[in-house]
Amino acid sequence: MRRDIFQAIADPTRRAIITLIAIQAMTPNAIAEHFDTSRQAVSKHLRILQECELIRPEQQGREIYYTLEIEKMKEIDQWLEQFRKIWETKFSQLDKLLVTLKKQ
């Protein structure tokens, strides 16, 4: 039950939910309408997303609007940072030159 953000975005439906509510907060029913799956299934996805603090519920009467915690998404960005360094230097001007020289 140890949930992390990488496990959360592994499921395509959850990724779609994230994208959906990134634009505007939505209720579980409204979200479920966008998918083939049931409301209950969506509700379970929402719980998982909430567990790792990717989304936040905002009660409004009997409806609950789920908002994306955009800041949490940065954790993925931070993990990517180490690789971004590699792919940026890998094709730097100097490297390109060396590759060119090697081929000659």
Next chain:
Amino acid sequence: MRRDIFQAIADPTRRAIITLIAIQAMTPNAIAEHFDTSRQAVSKHLRILQECELIRPEQQGREIYYTLEIEKMKEIDQWLEQFRKIWETKFSQLDKLLVTLKKQ
């Protein structure tokens, strides 16, 4: 069995393997030495990573060196792009000003 990159990075061991071979290509045995798990378990992770083209095997005698396909990592970066737009504009100068004004 249709694997995608998000499913691949969901497992912490696989993320560690990716980080490990990002620095330099390694053999399954060498990789397994870095973890508590067995060589066979690592082998299964490598197969999954290879299936979604995140790593590439390079046979060298009876050893196989696995190399990270750094370009593939960009797919995660591309998916993040949509959110990066949000978190960059969310705290832009104008927004900060509006928030400040609102609080007063």
Next chain:
DNA sequence: TATATTTGATACCAATTGGTTTCATAAGCG
């Protein structure tokens, strides 16, 4: 107040996952 709506929680199920054990294959070495 009685009924409908919105939602979460639980029990259950089939499929998938990550792991181990065991075996097969291929390459190096005495």
Next chain:
DNA sequence: CGCTTATGAAACCAATTGGTATCAAATATA
């Protein structure tokens, strides 16, 4: 050639996953 080493593959297993069906609670509405 036999033996060791490096590796993948297959069979099996317990735990987890994503789904459905059903129920309970809370809020709106007639």
